[in-house]
Amino acid sequence: MAPEFTPSSGLRALAAAMDVYKRVFVAGPSAPLLSRSNPVRRSGFDLDVVVESVRTEAEDVRVVHLVAPDGGRLPTWTPGSHLDVFLPSGRQRQYSLCGDPADRRQYRIAVRRIADGGGGSCEVHEALLPGAALRIRGPRNGFSFVNTAPTYLFVAGGIGITPILPMVRVAAAAGARWKLVYLGRSRATMPFLPELVGYGDNVEVYPDDEYGIADIPEVIARAEPGAAVYVCGPPPVLAAAQRCTFAVNPTASLHTERFSAAPVLDGEPFELRLARTATTVTVGADETALAAVRRVFPGVAYSCQQGFCGTCKVAVLAGEVEHRDRILLDAERKDRMLTCVSRAAGDSLVLDL
Structure with a gap:
């Protein structure tokens, strides 16, 4: 087991700011609804x-x-x-x-x-x-590492190891208590396994073809009390972690990042009129406005499909928007929307497309 966590002087200097960050953005047992991904810092x-x-x-x-x-x-x-x-x-x-x-x-x-x-x-x-x-x-x-946690559990599924790997490096260098559970279809599909060998028993590797599909509640239950739990991977892994974390570990904080679009929840169908071409498309209750637009304009610009990059931002010419993004400024919300996540608050919208 790694020694007790003693922050370096550099880490201690950031502790106060990170404590504020945790209180605002990170879920604990008193605020489970905030366990989704962190708001993206508009920098760079x-x-x-x-x-x-x-x-x-x-x-x-x-x-x-x-x-x-x-x-x-x-x-x-x-x-x-x-x-x-x-x-x-x-x-x-x-x-x-x-x-x-x-x-x-x-x-x-x-x-x-x-x-x-x-x-x-x-x-x-x-x-x-x-x-x-x-x-x-x-x-x-948008997936910040909280460097003042008493202990860490990292759960990575497949290519979800990419943001987790630098966190492991920093936690290990700081002497923190941590464990990584790395899931994947097979060892052949799991990147960076050779880099993880040096961490010894702190890393547990579970390919599906050797151990079967992982039991996520059992994995999350391994986190120590008060642990910061970081999960990145396919939607089923994220959904399972969000359902079970606070039930199996009430004092944990959950931090997640996904690599694909989230499913549409509580959606209602509506009409989209694309003003430049006088085209009208119907957005289904379980699909995004972006998906509907791409049926008629496959080349329309988009990227993250999660409401944080702004690539799909478009002007709204008529109608009220139900904003579900994490990036638009208040002034932009009057006449802009991100089609990858936001929807009509009523029956229809007119877009400058």
């Missing part, structure tokens, strides 16, 4: 980078190293941060930084190929080569 800026190298890390997973064109130092980042990456095709996608926060020379991202996705991951796998010039935005953090 556009930056030109070059692809230094691309390699295969696991089945259908490619690792990309990005550096400054002049070889200079890149902006600082903290565990849980992601980059907005503008691919050569014009697609914009978010990828978690999974390298060492102390390494200012390069950024590392890992991308799992999703054949039936929106095409971004396939572009990375099939067209992104060393020497390619890219533009990125960030780093930004």
